[in-house]
Amino acid sequence: MSETTTAMLEGPILERDDGYRSILDVFEKACAQYAHRPAFTCMDSTLTYAEMKTLVDRFAHWIIEQTDMSPGDRLAIVLPNLLQYPVAVFGALKAGLVIVNTNPLYTADEMYHQFADAGISGVVVFAHMAHKLEAVLKRLPIAHVVITEVADLHPLPSRLKYNLGARYIARQVPRYHLPDAISMRQILKQKGQVDDRRWGRDDDLAILQYTGGTTGTPKGAMLSHANLVANMRQTGEVLGGAVTRGQETIIAPLPVYHIYTFTVNCMFGCETGNHSILIPNPKDLDSFVKTLGKQPFSAFIGLNTLFAALCRRDDFRKLDFSHLKLSVSGGMALNTTTANRWYEVTGSAVLEGYGMTETSPVVCVNPPDRIQPGAIGRPVAGTRLKVLDDNDQPLGYDTPGELCVQGPQVMKGYWNLPEETAKTLSEDGWVRSGDIAVLQKDGFVRIVDRKKDMIVSSGFNVYPNEVEDVLLRHEDIHEATVIGVPDEDAGESVVAFIVPRNGANLDAAALKQWCRQELTGYKVPRRFEFRDQLPRSTVGKVLRRALRDELAGDHRQNAS
Template sequence: MTLDCNRTIVDVFNEACAEFPDSPAFTCLGHTLYYRDIERLSAQFAAFLQHESGLQPGDRIAIQLPNVLQYPVAVFGALRAGMIVVNTNPLYTASELKHQLTDSGAKALVVLANVAAQAAEVIDETPVEKVIVSEIADLHPPLKGTLMNLAVKYLKKMVPPFSFKHSLAFKQTLKVDGGRLTPHVATPDDVAVLQYTGGTTGVAKGAMLTHRNLVANMLQVNLHMRDSFRKNQDLFVAPLPLYHIYAYTIHCMCAFSLGNENLLIPNPRDIPGFVKALKGVPFTCFVGLNTLFNALCRNEDFKNLDFSHMRLSSSGGMALTQAAAKRWEEVTGTPVCEGYGLTETSPVVCINPRSGIRLGTVGLPVPETEVKTVDDDGADLPLGEAGELCVRGPQVMKGYWHREDATAEILSPDGWLKTGDIAVIDAEGYVKIVDRKKDMINVSGFKVFPNEVEDALTAHPDLVEAAVVGVEDEESGELVKAFVVSTNPALTEKEVREFARQSLTAYKVPSSVEFRDELPKTNVGKVLRRKLKE
């Protein structure tokens, strides 16, 4: 089946709003916006951008919002006005934000008041000309929204003081008549989103994702998961940040295109608040990742929720340990379909089909996606041999924004993208990610992949999380060191190493184990091995 990728995100948006006007689209903090609401509000925001912001089609607009109702309104509004969206993490430090705004050349910033103090520190050193400040409940009914905003600001003291020379309230932008919007005609090959990546390994680069890339990936996922994603019947739980491309594609593209509802969770780290938001909600699809599955399964209130409507659990963003997958299925009654992707691939490359889950693999490539493994010299490897995974398909990015050299390093002229991940492809096409190329540990010439050791360690009933890094050693070159989070204060290093010996060959067994209360993570929940190594 050939995918019809000759459409833009705005085409998909318009079709969904026309087909499902009276269906709920996004729910957050007790309030729901229907498809007709998203259409109307995003038209008002788009008309503001076109007529009152000074921005032109192709200009970049940074959107620094967590999972609140304003996010889809701002993103769809920006795309309808012909702007390029720069997804921006609300947890950025001032210097990280400055880099992204400067590198992208963003002319406008939509920012949540709670994190606006960081932006105010550096905004004068960036190209940003227009700052739009939103408060958390701006799109709730007037009285309730005002009370919630006041409570967040004055009772919970969650809004540090900030000041911009020129700024505008988000609510003001919605006072522009949406009828003034002149529909912008984009082409499928126009850049829609600049998605920054690589911040954990160096300077963050902007992956140029076109309308074609994102529409293609939406179609690929919907087709691949056609036995799981239903039309206009599902309620997706959305705890992962929408500014992360995995959540954006699943919730703002796949679920939205099918007329489904998304329950937005603004702060998934607040587990009691998260569980409270799920109470009494007939959710059918849950999109998460390893650390979140672990945290929820340790919560007694979560275990007591009604999971009778749940049909699908999806995992991405980091490796899923077998222990976490089994625990999740025991608690919810739903197996986890693990997938794999990269920012540079919009992002989905592979997913385990619900009818054919193979734990320990990331599943099969989505339609019209080619995968292969290569050796260090770039030569193709046979099936079953571990090598660097390469991907080719319509979801592969256009390149990095203003970084031709970095693009040439990762993307070949014939469209193959080098992922930097070591993988094995079996005879039936299932892909197993062994580890990141740069995280591999070399013990006396033997390769040790951290994922394998971490999986073995978290099989221990007292270990919740584990992270493994290589430490320098005069004799062996490197040795394996483990950092673990335990629920048993009496557990010893010796007992952990003895447990690892039962399933790992001697050189893979950690030479030392350090107990931690928690492991350092990115905002999305990925464990930062680099920080542990430092």
């Protein structure tokens, strides 16, 4: 293929270098520069940067002086969005450990497999989930167990209110028996400081971030200090002009154990001295909206599902959005209907970005002053993009192909999986995304769909997102997801799962006719399934795999 037809997009040169060689360099400078500014707030309790540093030092001191954990050992952190999360993360990193972010909603079996794969030496666990850890410990010895309750870092009246309420009134803490565990409060009562001799730097491993379970068995992406610092700087190159250092309040409803939120709030948010409001349970929309109404906020980090859910609420629409100047979407595709509705309600245009675990995570972002609806933006500084066909040949502009990424944010590889690493990461640093994308000549990128979600019907490619966008324009459709199922004649046929709006009575034949007005025949769903809700991951992504499994189970049952 000639050079003139090969598409390649490159971000600007990554010029800004503040001398950071470690995540801890970022944290320490922020604590010195913004000592008395609020760093994190959760459930009305706030830690300043100075208070954070004191607690981080104490946690690191405990690891160094009272455990046998050494630099490079892995510590699992099983926490929702609580003040304890940044304390545990920065403290463990300060002691030279590697973080294993773990979803607190995991089952005991899921925890076991992740902990065993990572070879963890210790774990910090939320008391609500400690009963699951008890089951894990029967199969996997873990030397050091730290338990924390929901309000352990709150002042006394608030601490008693929330901790006793959760345990004895709401009964949210199942019984557990972990006699060798130590409480995080006990650790943080002990004074102590540490120097920087144990810190990881540059290419040293910082985080083992396990990829989302939406694509099969999770794999541990090895993210170095250099990866995460680079991605923080890349994010800053795009968003820095839209924020004022030490003056912003950022809403953080997505899990901080998710790499998207970690980079934006724990890295970029700290580096700019800004204030993150941690939302422990964004699914509790009543409480969430009340929190939003308590103080002005200037930035909101969310995803499509959350934007849509909030915009449907009267109490949310009545909030004061006069300070909101930055709304960022990632983690899943942002549909146009939701983006438009958010702008109508808040007056803030949504900046869509794109990333993946393997790239720390940010790859592309829409510039705040030049948002292109439907696009994931332009490559961030220092990043190169290309698209490949099924034979690994480079494609031209405006031609769908698998998106590949090269840049300083690309992972070191998958933990203990050299063969999987070789399939995904080339020797010269190109990582395959598994996403079908189009590179445009204007420098913007559009995601067409997940490669594995693409449907091949009668030899034609059908991209679920395209069909879903059409369905979501229907006034009586609240949610829609499209999958492919085996079909003897067509190879695969298109099936749409629909959640009606406000209990509307929808007719499959009428919906087919609706789709035919916008879609070529082979893209029109042959079958419609109506549901009260769709299965989702903990960050709100629809689990297409669960829907495929459901239909496959129905098929097997009917055949037997």
